[in-house]
Amino acid sequence: MSEPILQSIRDIESRAHAAIAVAVAIETLQAIERDVLGKTGQLSQILRGLKDLDDSGKKSVGQAGNVAKRALEAALSQRKSALESAVIAEALARDRIDPTEPAPRRHAGHEHPVKSVMRELEDLFESMGFTIVDGPEIETDYFNFEALNIPPNHPARDTQDTFYVEGGHVLRTHTSGLQVRAMRKYGAPLRVVSPGRVFRNETQDASHEHTFHQLEGLVVDEGISVAHLKAVLDELLERIFGERVATRLRPHHFPFVEPGLELDFQCRLCGGKGCATCKQTGWIELCGCGMVHPKVLAAGNVDPEKFSGFAFGLGIDRLTMMRHAISDIRWMMSGDLRFLRQF
Amino acid sequence: MKLSLRWLTEHVDLAGIAPDEIGRQLTMKTALIEGVLRLGAGLEKVLVGLVVEREKHPNADRLSCCKVDVGSGTLVDVVCGAPNVAAGQKIAYAPVGATLPSGLTLEARKIRGAMSHGMICSTDELGLGGNHDGILVLPEEAPIGAPFREYFGVDDVIFEIDNKSITHRADLWGHYGFARELAAIFGRELRPLPIDATLRAEPDGFDLRVEDPIGCPGYLGLQVDLGSGAAGIPATPRWMARRLEAVGMRPVSLLVDLSNYVMLEIGQPTHPFDQDRLQGPRIVVRRAREGEKLTTLDGQSRELTPEDVVIADGERGVAIAGVMGGRESEVSASTQRVFLESASFEAARVRRTSSRLGLRSEAVARFEKTLDATLPEQAIRRYSHLLKQVATSAIVRAGFAAAGGEQARTVTLALRPERARSKLGMELGVEEMAARLRSIAFEVRADGDRLSVTVPAFRARRDVTCEDDLIEEVGRLSGYERALPSLPRLAVKPAMRNALRRIERLAVRCLVHECGYAETMGYSFASDRQVANYHVGEPESGFVHLQNSLTVDATRMRRSLMPGLLDAARRNLVEFDDVRLFDAGREYLPRRAADGVDPDGLPVERRVLSLLRTTRGGGVDGLLLTARGDVERLLDRLDVAWQGRAPTTPPPAFAHPGRTIEIAVEGRTVGVIAQLHPEVARRFEIAESAVAAEIDLDRIVAESRATRRMRPLSPFPPTRRDLAFETPESVAVADVLREIREAAGESLLELELFDVYRGKNLAPGHRSLAFRLVYRAHDRTLSDAEIEPLQQRIVERLARQGLKLRS
Numbered sequence A: 001m002s003e004p005i006l007q008s009i010r011d012i013e014s015r016a017h018a019a020i021a022v023a024v025a026i027e028t029l030q031a032i033e034r035d036v037l038g039k040t041g042q043l044s045q046i047l048r049g050l051k052d053l054d055d056s057g058k059k060s061v062g063q064a065g066n067v068a069k070r071a072l073e074a075a076l077s078q079r080k081s082a083l084e085s086a087v088i089a090e091a092l093a094r095d096r097i098d099p100t101e102p103a104p105r106r107h108a109g110h111e112h113p114v115k116s117v118m119r120e121l122e123d124l125f126e127s128m129g130f131t132i133v134d135g136p137e138i139e140t141d142y143f144n145f146e147a148l149n150i151p152p153n154h155p156a157r158d159t160q161d162t163f164y165v166e167g168g169h170v171l172r173t174h175t176s177g178l179q180v181r182a183m184r185k186y187g188a189p190l191r192v193v194s195p196g197r198v199f200r201n202e203t204q205d206a207s208h209e210h211t212f213h214q215l216e217g218l219v220v221d222e223g224i225s226v227a228h229l230k231a232v233l234d235e236l237l238e239r240i241f242g243e244r245v246a247t248r249l250r251p252h253h254f255p256f257v258e259p260g261l262e263l264d265f266q267c268r269l270c271g272g273k274g275c276a277t278c279k280q281t282g283w284i285e286l287c288g289c290g291m292v293h294p295k296v297l298a299a300g301n302v303d304p305e306k307f308s309g310f311a312f313g314l315g316i317d318r319l320t321m322m323r324h325a326i327s328d329i330r331w332m333m334s335g336d337l338r339f340l341r342q343f
Numbered sequence B: 001m002k003l004s005l006r007w008l009t010e011h012v013d014l015a016g017i018a019p020d021e022i023g024r025q026l027t028m029k030t031a032l033i034e035g036v037l038r039l040g041a042g043l044e045k046v047l048v049g050l051v052v053e054r055e056k057h058p059n060a061d062r063l064s065c066c067k068v069d070v071g072s073g074t075l076v077d078v079v080c081g082a083p084n085v086a087a088g089q090k091i092a093y094a095p096v097g098a099t100l101p102s103g104l105t106l107e108a109r110k111i112r113g114a115m116s117h118g119m120i121c122s123t124d125e126l127g128l129g130g131n132h133d134g135i136l137v138l139p140e141e142a143p144i145g146a147p148f149r150e151y152f153g154v155d156d157v158i159f160e161i162d163n164k165s166i167t168h169r170a171d172l173w174g175h176y177g178f179a180r181e182l183a184a185i186f187g188r189e190l191r192p193l194p195i196d197a198t199l200r201a202e203p204d205g206f207d208l209r210v211e212d213p214i215g216c217p218g219y220l221g222l223q224v225d226l227g228s229g230a231a232g233i234p235a236t237p238r239w240m241a242r243r244l245e246a247v248g249m250r251p252v253s254l255l256v257d258l259s260n261y262v263m264l265e266i267g268q269p270t271h272p273f274d275q276d277r278l279q280g281p282r283i284v285v286r287r288a289r290e291g292e293k294l295t296t297l298d299g300q301s302r303e304l305t306p307e308d309v310v311i312a313d314g315e316r317g318v319a320i321a322g323v324m325g326g327r328e329s330e331v332s333a334s335t336q337r338v339f340l341e342s343a344s345f346e347a348a349r350v351r352r353t354s355s356r357l358g359l360r361s362e363a364v365a366r367f368e369k370t371l372d373a374t375l376p377e378q379a380i381r382r383y384s385h386l387l388k389q390v391a392t393s394a395i396v397r398a399g400f401a402a403a404g405g406e407q408a409r410t411v412t413l414a415l416r417p418e419r420a421r422s423k424l425g426m427e428l429g430v431e432e433m434a435a436r437l438r439s440i441a442f443e444v445r446a447d448g449d450r451l452s453v454t455v456p457a458f459r460a461r462r463d464v465t466c467e468d469d470l471i472e473e474v475g476r477l478s479g480y481e482r483a484l485p486s487l488p489r490l491a492v493k494p495a496m497r498n499a500l501r502r503i504e505r506l507a508v509r510c511l512v513h514e515c516g517y518a519e520t521m522g523y524s525f526a527s528d529r530q531v532a533n534y535h536v537g538e539p540e541s542g543f544v545h546l547q548n549s550l551t552v553d554a555t556r557m558r559r560s561l562m563p564g565l566l567d568a569a570r571r572n573l574v575e576f577d578d579v580r581l582f583d584a585g586r587e588y589l590p591r592r593a594a595d596g597v598d599p600d601g602l603p604v605e606r607r608v609l610s611l612l613r614t615t616r617g618g619g620v621d622g623l624l625l626t627a628r629g630d631v632e633r634l635l636d637r638l639d640v641a642w643q644g645r646a647p648t649t650p651p652p653a654f655a656h657p658g659r660t661i662e663i664a665v666e667g668r669t670v671g672v673i674a675q676l677h678p679e680v681a682r683r684f685e686i687a688e689s690a691v692a693a694e695i696d697l698d699r700i701v702a703e704s705r706a707t708r709r710m711r712p713l714s715p716f717p718p719t720r721r722d723l724a725f726e727t728p729e730s731v732a733v734a735d736v737l738r739e740i741r742e743a744a745g746e747s748l749l750e751l752e753l754f755d756v757y758r759g760k761n762l763a764p765g766h767r768s769l770a771f772r773l774v775y776r777a778h779d780r781t782l783s784d785a786e787i788e789p790l791q792q793r794i795v796e797r798l799a800r801q802g803l804k805l806r807s
């Protein structure tokens, strides 16, 4: 009684297997699935006729039907994934690009190279616990000169080529004026850097600008020494150049430091043997520095008997020029996009 | 300044030390040496020769065939092209194989058929400058066969000193001071300066009066009688002339050269007057009279003021003290009697006179440093010593005139060895410190646990005046390489935040990295052209003025960053179609009452961020909204809650008044975004659509919140509704948004204008505004029955403002 039904299940199954085996499109497989296994498919219809059979018939036909269904589902899934793999393989064999073709141009922005070096230095010093302070660019004669042990008529004022503005004030000739301002405001101990714009009444050429940038550093604490100054500047250079650089300290005169020093680093172009860049000396001047003069500490209301300090003044533009091989300082303030877009 | 090694070695024995090492040690311990120059390089093989015979070349009219004795025993044949060669001359002979300074290596060769072995040289060929017309003829006494370089005094090494590194060291403005340093550095003996010890002051020996003892604390005069007769004044000896030349001073005549020589040796300028041209003869040192005129040595007529110290004779001024002598009393070849001035002048006065007259001289460079009070007397003694050597017929009057009694001062300072060690970070013993100081002529004696140090007069005036100055001397002479780098041990105290810097960083992130702007920097000055084109009608009192601006074409400080950006934009539009620039800088404004009082009386410096955006061929409406978007993004990053509104204060000059968005934070104006004013665009020649913005960073610092707070999120789903209204152009979007919010209440979570439409199907003077509304509650899913009444309320409320709902 159930035998003819079992036979037709076998027939449906074998026909479906044959069709699956030769199917070359996913759609064909979907049609087979729908026709055989779908709600109104052949197999479903047969199984729906189970209610007319006796119990053993129900059992055997039901079993056979489910076995056939699972076998077909497996075959469909296997064939489907084979077909999908074939499609992928075909695409892989076909799809090629020109890896040298550039991306569509996006309008990119550019950070000013001087500002970017300045920000990098700010980050470095902040990581060493230095507070970044700002001061006025139009400065009093007192903070720019007198508090720094540069009295009126001091020869050092001559070399500074100062711009004067009304009211007896000056365009600050260096960021060093911040030394006394910072000491008065924050007291000792103290760790500050002050980056910013400074001015000299100088004729412009490839290496001179009347407007340029410095970063002043100041550490005041008990027992601060030349050895500490050198170590901090060594760290700074290592950060700038990415490796340890040989340095030397030599005497130089600045009225607001005693001893007054200049830090040179070994020329990286010639390795210290001498070349045009280092004027055959093997060394390149990095910055003026020294131990804060007791009179300057006193002007900052700091007791020079208890505290000592070091200070340094870095020329940011020159550092930027060295880093990026910029040959003319006048590009810095040019606002020229042909220049700015390179950074 | 230049130093001659030969000159230095007269005062200190430097045998066995290479010139480069001398230069290096001076750089590391005293003053920066910018160059070490070898004079006479290439002249090693050149010899003194005697032209024994000279005949005309058989085949060439302008050539001579010479036989030259160079002390080798045989005569050398040399063909010479100089017109002045003659038998009996002593000459400089360069042999075959010599490579001259020009790089020419001599070979034996035939010249028009005659053999020539070497060359008779001109000064030019010897690298000594001068003309090429003839050979150098040496004095008769030149020894045949002697090395020319040594005989002629050109085997010298020149050290070039960076003058900036000796501005504080009056003692280093002459060779003797550097000789003292070298003696200390290399542990050699400094020889005493040979001077004329027979001189003595003779108060009544000359009519000398100092009426300005502050401007001239001391004045000495040495009288010299050169005698008359055929001999006259002898020439400057060659060794002296060569030394002067080697350090860049042109020899003139013996009297002047001696004066220069003494100055370059010990740093004291002196001035020789022709005594017979001094009326009186008499010397009066006084303040110049207002408008007094004096013709200086360079032939220029100078007008003086009472600030200046003048040297006068019985009638008129004859020299500007410390700056330059006068022409009328100048020494000449016929001078028979000399009055040599050697004086102290007040440094500040000399400096002021020099800078007012624009007249720098070697004397000024030294007097402005405040010289040692003992120098004037040393100078006349040295001058007399040299003169007596060179001009034996000269009679130096043993009594010198003297006025003013400036005392040489030494200073005694205490040095605490512990402080020196602590400041230098060097391991230094007390004995070593004392030895270092003694090596530069400081007197040192122990005084308990400290050293008592007496600073010699030549260092005590301005240079070494406190304990830390002594520490510097110890440090530099010990060598700073002995300060071994060690990072300071400081308290782990975090840096204070710089709020402005935080904002600048965020601005870079947003404007540069997200919105494609280039960061630029403009000058702090406003050029006259910028002022005329931008600050129209701004009174002069609106600017901070520069008082000297020789190097910039401006007399005012900028009161806006915008003119600089406009100029940059115009230049960049030549090359680029899309220009986006921003500058965060300062504007400088005179202080007004409303700005409050600055304790130092300084002008106001406003920190501003300005940006400008222009596109070739783009529409301005879109650009304005794009720029608004840039600013919005920036202010969002800074967590500043702001509104755009119509101007409530007069907009800045760059802004088109009808197309200006005022940026308001809590009702206060902090900036402006605007289309460029067409008049400003015309003046700055910007033909393309352009928009610009200005933001007051100081106000933003005050408003910017440091942190965002998270809004609670609802687990219940949102309901979205869109509404579009036909809106009169006169009704502002901000007002519509406010009305919607008020009508909908707190269930309305988000409200966004997503479309603005102008065109067909709208009444004239109207545009369509389409809003997206998102309703959401935190405690339940909102039902349509709850939302519909809210929607209805919005529509009704807006209808009252004349807004019609579009279906």
Ligand SMILES: [Zn+2]
Binding pocket: A267, A268, A269, A270, A271, A272, A273, A274, A275, A276, A277, A278, A279, A280, A282, A283
């Ligand atoms: Zn080099």
